[in-house]
Amino acid sequence: EFVRHGGKLVAEVRPGWSDEKGQCSEMIPGFGLQEVFGCREKLIRERRKPKLHVESLQELMPSLTGKMEISGAVYEEALEPLKDTAKILACFEDGSPAMIINSYYKGKAILVGSLISGAYEKDRDDKNGKFLKDLLKWADVETLLGMDGDKAEGRIMEGLGYKILFGFNHGSKKADISFCLRVPKREYRILDLSSQTEVNWSYENGLRIRRELESQEVCILKIEQI
Incomplete structure (x- = not known):
């Protein structure tokens, strides 16, 4: 059907x-x-x-x-x-x-x-x-999480009132990767769980986050609406 x-x-x-x-x-x-x-x-x-x-x-x-x-x-x-x-x-x-x-x-x-x-x-x-x-x-499929670069990967896990973004650089070189999470335009707090520091973000057709990752590096970000 x-x-x-x-x-x-x-x-x-x-x-x-x-x-x-x-x-x-x-x-x-x-x-x-x-x-x-x-x-x-x-x-x-x-x-x-x-x-x-x-x-x-x-x-x-x-x-x-x-x-x-x-x-x-x-x-x-x-x-x-x-x-x-x-x-x-x-x-x-x-x-x-x-x-x-x-x-x-x-x-x-x-x-x-x-x-x-x-x-x-x-x-x-x-x-x-x-x-x-x-x-x-x-197929007109709009993904929840978009990113640039063929060697970049992103995964989202949903928690109670927050999201966890896992970002991967599968490439052989350092890369500046932009992630775009399609969520409503609100105020957010983003915490890098590895360094325990807050991460800057912007909003343009989605929540945009830039991270510089070394080859094979992973970032883990906690995203909360405030």
Whole structure:
């Protein structure tokens, strides 16, 4: 229903393989999801680090102006289009379809035949990072926490009346990282829990915090509304 009414859905490797009772579908994706994704699994094999050759996606993601290669992980699931509305976006090195987009009523769905997000989590590849960020924009997803730099990572934990921001610099060099937390415009107190010092902030379409982090350094900030 989400996609039918205009939503955008992205999934990786074997959605709709089994239901909540453990019953497996004869077709993957199954249980009606083959209609949503407009394709099925033709074959699947284990691969440590498969490569996906992405064609031009400028129509979907304007910043991706040409072909690019992104990394997958664990599986190489070759897909087969089932509908005229399904379009191949990427192929594996043997030419088999690796990523398909399908128009379903008012919405769209993309199925990726490998774990591209898992590959990014492990290796922090710049191309994977850019592709995943552009997927979020395409799907109209607004994250709670934004940051600049492909080697930067931020995580938020919610407490009773406060938030904890964990900021990571995964890069090999010192970096000046800007975090943007999408919260209402209020007065806040931010404490660096490592140094026990207050941290300056500004507000522009979100709470903005800049931290200079050494390579592989982590900052831990407690954010309270006052």
